Amino acid sequence: MIILGLSGALGHDPSAAIVVDGEVVAAAEEERFVREKHAKNRMPVESARYCLRAAGVAPGQLDAVAFPYAPISLFTPARWHYARRYWYAPDRSLDALLNGNRRYRRNRARVRALGDDLGIDWSRTRFEPVEHHLAHASSAYHLSGFTEKTAIMCVDGKGEYATTFFGCGENGRIRRIKEFFDPDSLGGVYGAMTEYLGFEMLDGEYKVMGMAPYGDPARYDLSRLIQPRGRGFEVDTRYVNTVGLRRYKENGVGYYFSDRLIDWLGPRRMGDVADEPYVHYAAALQRMFEDWCLKLMETYVGDVLRESGKLAFAGGGALNVKLNQRIVDLDHVDELFVQPAAGDSGTALGAATSVAARHGDRLTRMNHVFLGPSFDDQDCRDALEAAGHRLQWRKLEDVPRETALLLTAGHPIAWFQGRMEFGPRALGARSILGCPSTPGIADRINEQIKFRERWRPFCPSLLDRIAPEVIGTDHPAPFMTITFDVAEAWKSRIPEVVHQDGTARVQVVEREYQPRYYALLEHMEALTGNGVVLNTSLNRRGEPMVCSPGDALDMFFGCDLEYLVLEDYLVSKADDE
Numbered sequence: 266m267i268i269l270g271l272s273g274a275l276g277h278d279p280s281a282a283i284v285v286d287g288e289v290v291a292a293a294e295e296e297r298f299v300r301e302k303h304a305k306n307r308m309p310v311e312s313a314r315y316c317l318r319a320a321g322v323a324p325g326q327l328d329a330v331a332f333p334y335a336p337i338s339l340f341t342p343a344r345w346h347y348a349r350r351y352w353y354a355p356d357r358s359l360d361a362l363l364n365g366n367r368r369y370r371r372n373r374a375r376v377r378a379l380g381d382d383l384g385i386d387w388s389r390t391r392f393e394p395v396e397h398h399l400a401h402a403s404s405a406y407h408l409s410g411f412t413e414k415t416a417i418m419c420v421d422g423k424g425e426y427a428t429t430f431f432g433c434g435e436n437g438r439i440r441r442i443k444e445f446f447d448p449d450s451l452g453g454v455y456g457a458m459t460e461y462l463g464f465e466m467l468d469g470e471y472k473v474m475g476m477a478p479y480g481d482p483a484r485y486d487l488s489r490l491i492q493p494r495g496r497g498f499e500v501d502t503r504y505v506n507t508v509g510l511r512r513y514k515e516n517g518v519g520y521y522f523s524d525r526l527i528d529w530l531g532p533r534r535m536g537d538v539a540d541e542p543y544v545h546y547a548a549a550l551q552r553m554f555e556d557w558c559l560k561l562m563e564t565y566v567g568d569v570l571r572e573s574g575k576l577a578f579a580g581g582g583a584l585n586v587k588l589n590q591r592i593v594d595l596d597h598v599d600e601l602f603v604q605p606a607a608g609d610s611g612t613a614l615g616a617a618t619s620v621a622a623r624h625g626d627r628l629t630r631m632n633h634v635f636l637g638p639s640f641d642d643q644d645c646r647d648a649l650e651a652a653g654h655r656l657q658w659r660k661l662e663d664v665p666r667e668t669a670l671l672l673t674a675g676h677p678i679a680w681f682q683g684r685m686e687f688g689p690r691a692l693g694a695r696s697i698l699g700c701p702s703t704p705g706i707a708d709r710i711n712e713q714i715k716f717r718e719r720w721r722p723f724c725p726s727l728l729d730r731i732a733p734e735v736i737g738t739d740h741p742a743p744f745m746t747i748t749f750d751v752a753e754a755w756k757s758r759i760p761e762v763v764h765q766d767g768t769a770r771v772q773v774v775e776r777e778y779q780p781r782y783y784a785l786l787e788h789m790e791a792l793t794g795n796g797v798v799l800n801t802s803l804n805r806r807g808e809p810m811v812c813s814p815g816d817a818l819d820m821f822f823g824c825d826l827e828y829l830v831l832e833d834y835l836v837s838k839a840d841d842e
């Protein structure tokens with residue numbers, strides 16, 4: 266089967282993925298093409314075009330278009346739960362009962378229109394809606410490569426109505442065990458508190474998580490926000506996950522928390538510093554989120570985990586690397602697979618794999634995220650020539666070796682190689698690199714380009730053969746989705762990539778999937794004794810990751826970085842600039 270998966274149902278992170286006979290051939294986020302972070306309220310037009318092109322598939326050949334948003338029947342608990350819990354906003358409450366699939370119909374119309382633009386023949390190509398959380402679940406389970414019974418967990422803000430999903434995967438099929446529905450959303454509480462802590466939802470969650478280690482989680486008790494109910498939980502919407510008149514408003518903008526929360530905790534945080542009492546709130550929130558996820562996981566899929574030890578995890582909540590560290594540390598978890606595009610962009614992949622699995626296609630483990638566009642020598646030369654006199658460039662004889670020499674001389678390097686990553690993490694295709702034993706390199710990268718909050722950590726990529734020594738485990742970690750404790754002996758060797766709490770969000774690199782990046786790490790090892798680089802995404806603050814050579818050069822001119830390694834070329838700024 267040839268299946269095009271599309272996402273963007275919730276108004277953010279549209280993306281496209283194409284799965285041909287069970288093989289994921291291409292996937293990319295729309296934001297990278299349109300150069301607008303999260304590409305809000307757009308459809309995945311350019312990313313869909315790219316996927317068709319990359320797979321060499323004509324629109325008329327598609328068997329199905331899969332979309333991660335489905336109609337929800339009134340004969341299931343979802344809409345009734347929503348209606349009951351939103352009693353204080355009767356318009357929403359009634360709407361869920363009387364017209365609860367309006368958003369689905371709107372989405373379907375938009376997908377059909379996009380299909381028409383692409384040249385899809387709807388008399389031949391089926392439109393296949395997949396429930397949002399089943400798409401998340403599929404993106405994790407079907408691409409985990411696990412052959413034994415697998416526990417599945419999905420945590421996000423919300424899909425149609427569901428916010429949290431527990432299931433079991435066996436023989437390629439997913440069985441639903443338990444779902445929670447809006448407004449009872451752990452991801453929603455994290456998002457609302459992210460807004461309260463002065464950041465934007467969708468990006469700010471990482472910042473809250475990065476801030477948490479600076480605070481004391483026991484200083485404030487936030488437990489009133491999420492109360493136990495039966496075997497599950499209920500969110501107190503008088504404080505968070507709030508809509509309508511209950512919302513706190515500031516300069517005409519409404520937030521997902523209430524005036525009551527402000528009365529309790531004080532004014533909303535502003536600015537870039539990690540200050541009191543907010544660091545403690547961040548710490549308490551992070552702890553509460555972890556504790557609830559672990560508790561629910563135990564309740565609903567603990568038995569599956571005890572049987573097989575395998576867990577597949579997706580949804581925006583799965584990008585919480587600290588939670589993932591606690592999961593991996595559990596005795597009865599042998600292996601955790603986190604879908605690298607765990608947020609909503611990954612639901613394009615999830616919808617497509619869900620349909621593929623239903624039709625009997627065999628899906629295998631997702632070993633890498635290099636599913637985006639690549640650019641050949643001519644593309645690079647064209648972009649360089651268009652940039653003209655402002656640049657100097659030369660072809661390198663030995664790219665990994667010469668890059669390693671520049672890194673160890675203390676220079677941060679913009680690094681552009683091969684196919685672009687799918688998902689939010691730069692994993693060595695569109696990255697900024699630094700030598701993690703060069704004192705102050707993290708600050709320099711911040712000053713030259715990233716302008717990140719100073720308390721946010723940078724992350725390491727490292728050689729697979731040294732990983733057990735550095736992080737004390739051989740648990741797979743190819744996607745920077747889990748933090749690990751760094752071995753004492755290594756903390757002083759790579760201080761620039763170790764977080765405040767002694768952990769690092771590592772990427773373990775394998776030669777098979779990234780031969781050139783691996784060779785670079787080997788040269789770093791020969792030069793410094795450490796087969797490690799600092800790796801952060803190739804973009805300026807507030808912009809999506811770079812996609813094309815032209816994007817890379819635009820970014821390069823707009824920052825103070827001195828060097829860009831663009832495929833085989835070493836690019837630097839001309840002297841007269």
Ligand SMILES: [Fe+2]
Pocket residue numbers: 397401421422423424580581608609612
């Ligand atoms: Fe989602």
